[in-house]
Amino acid sequence: MNNYQLPDQISHLLEENKKREQQEFRDLIREGGYVPPENELLVDAVTALSMGKNVLLKGPTGSGKTRFAETLSHLFSQPMFSVNCSVDLDAESLLGFKTLAYQDEKQVIEFVPGPVTNAMNHGTFLYIDEINMAKPETLPLINGVLDYRRTITNPFTEEIITAKDGFGVVAAINEGYVGTVPLNEALKNRFVVIDIPYLQGEQLNQLIKDNTRLEDDRIIDLFVRLSGDLIQAVSQGKLSEDAASIRALLDACDLSVLIPPKRAILRSIIDKLDEDREKDFVLNLTETLFG
Template sequence: MERINKTQQERASRNYGEDATLIREGGYRSPSSYLMQDIEIALTLGKPILLKGPAGAGKTKLAETLSHTFGQPMQSINTSVDLDAEALLGFKTIVQKEGRAVIEFVEGPVVQAMKKGHLLYIDEINMAKAETLPILHGLLDYRRMLTNPFTGEVIKAHPHFGVIAAINEGYMGTTPLNEALKDRFVSFSIPYIEGKELEHLLVSIYPSIDESTKTSILSITKELRILAEQGRLADEAASIRSLFDVADLSFHMPLLRAYRYGLVEKMSDTQEKELVYELVQTWIEE
């Protein structure tokens, strides 16, 4: 049975009580009274964490909040189909030392995080090619180690090293994680926050927002979520990220224009753009 030290036990047994959904230092607001606590417990126990949810639900902000909470710097990897072993582990380069050329290895984010006890955040891990990710298997299971193919070095992870990965399921350009990789993670679904929680978040970030703008933004977001759930809009139309963009712009221009630039023009489907703009117009008086 895996053992945890006293500090880890204290972290794992925090009592969050009624204030569990308050915004944590780092910026993430949990949509439930237990989600953030459960993720922290799993990370404390050394489990690799997989965050699943729609774009703009706050997965990256959640990872940043965990980094702040645990007092650990975070190495980030933005995954794409071009991701290769060098992008993960590092690369060799030639440098000049004392008048002669010397080959040095520049450590990548995975190696740095393992050695320094940092958190490793892998965003959109299901964007990577299937043949790239098996190199991570050894550091994601009980071994917590890997052999660097570029140097031959066997790297054992620092005791505080942790892994957080995020995926947007079902999006264009993504592929299902293979079972061997997925089985190494403890998985959490990260939904959009809504209702009173979303209102509290909006007011806490924008305390000077006027009542009319707040009501319009919350009402529009609620209807966008319904349309997304019905399959009439992409999930991104109801993302928290777009909501913040609109709110930021609304302090400097009319709300209708803020929606045009902060949400509508980001959408690629013409019919969806028209649907969203018509919806927005019904809630905003020019």
């Protein structure tokens, strides 16, 4: 089995975290750009990766799954090759493609590696974003990459590729999102699942301070309250998940440094919604909080 060698600093902090919550651990996490709602989420993801397991980050759109993956990459000091899944994803998008090139003024055929083969050959992370957007017949191509074999036969070169030490897979999924399909059991069983909730309260407050230009504590508190109201409305079925995207909220915070917060929310959140009733709902919340 392919196991990671955890950096000594992380190994020590993980061990200490079993005994008590460590501010030092959270500071190290913050350097990677994402502080999870609970330390255990990141501890469990790091533990799974260090044991050679694949990690599937599951959560609503804009909840920070990609930032979570980037933080894992940061903690392991591992570069990360990425796959952005869509219905157009094919073998070439995953593994690479052949192209014409010149060597010593002679035309030759070269193979350009894709993100999967690059990550395997370099022993780094592979991040598969929105994995359930891909067609069900595409992802079985990499089943051997995702199980204990860590091996694939490249259909374009017939080369058998075995991942180097350090290779690991992190994937993200938005369940029930438009254009997605359920993961088949064979694929899902190749992952350890980490459920990522929205950031709220003090953690969201700190995220805004760390990742936007907004410095006015009063306005930041209002944005945190707005986010909480949006998340509650989503849970009650009054709004789609897009309305509560943390990514969109951070955009609104940034814009509010130079334009009125209500207009910033209009551009970053409200105008992205499809239904007039949802737009009116968010607009009413905005008017109530920001006046």
